[in-house]
Amino acid sequence: xxxxxxxxxxxxxxxxxxxxxxxxxxxxxxxxxxxxxxxxxxxxxxxxxxxxxxxxxxxxxxxxxxxxxxxxxxxxxxxxxxxxxxxxxxxxxxxxxxxxxxxxxxxxxxxxxxxxxxxxxxxxxxxxxxxxxxxxxx
Numbered sequence: 777x778x779x780x781x782x783x784x785x786x787x788x789x790x791x792x793x794x795x796x797x798x799x800x801x802x803x804x805x806x807x808x809x810x811x812x813x814x815x816x817x818x819x820x821x822x823x824x825x826x827x828x829x830x831x832x833x834x835x836x837x838x839x840x841x842x843x844x845x846x847x848x849x850x851x852x853x854x855x856x857x858x859x860x861x862x863x864x865x866x867x868x869x870x871x872x873x874x875x876x877x878x879x880x881x882x883x884x885x886x887x888x889x890x891x892x893x894x895x896x897x898x899x900x901x902x903x904x905x906x907x908x909x910x911x912x913x914x
Contacts, residue, residue: 795872797830799823800865801841801851803877804889811892819855823875823889827857830873840865 799805805824806817831837837860841848849862867882874883877891 794835795830796836796838796870797827798838798840798863798868798871798874798883799827800874800876800878800889801839801848802843803891804875805839805855805857806851807892820889820892824855824857826875831857836861838863838871 802808803811805820805827807820809815809817812818827837837857839848839852839857839860839862841851842865845862845864852858852860852862865882871883873885873887874880875887875889876882877889879888880886
C-alpha cells in the first residue's frame with residue numbers, strides 16, 4: 777500500500793525541470809489491428825514503457841491524435857496512462873518532446889517511433905477505426 781501511495785505522489789509531483797511530453801496514439805501507443813493481423817488494436821508496450829518512464833520523472837504527459845481528442849482520451853483511459861492531458865494535435869511551442877510514428881514538427885524535439893509493418897496501408901483501418909472502437913468498448 778505504501779509503495780502505491782509513494783508512486784502516486786511521485787506521478788503528481790512536478791519539479792522545476794518538468795517538461796511537456798506528448799504522445800500520439802495510432803502506431804505510437806497502439807498498434808493497429810491491420811498491422812498485426814489480429815482482430816483488435818493492441819498496446820505498444822515498448823512505447824508505453826517510455827511514456828511511463830517520463831511520467832515517473834514528474835513530467836506533464838499529453839496525449840493527442842490526428843483522429844481527435846475523444847480518440848486520444850479513450851485510448852489513454854484504456855491503456856491506464858492517467859494522469860494525462862488531452863489536447864488537439866498541432867504545433868505547439870509549449871511541447872518539449874513529441875513522440876509520433878510520422879515525421880512531424882510539433883514540438884521542440886520530435887522523436888519518430890518505428891511503425892510495425894509499415895508497408896501495410898492504414899487507409900481502410902483509419903476510415904473505420906472510430907466505428908470499430910465503439911464495438912470493442914461494449
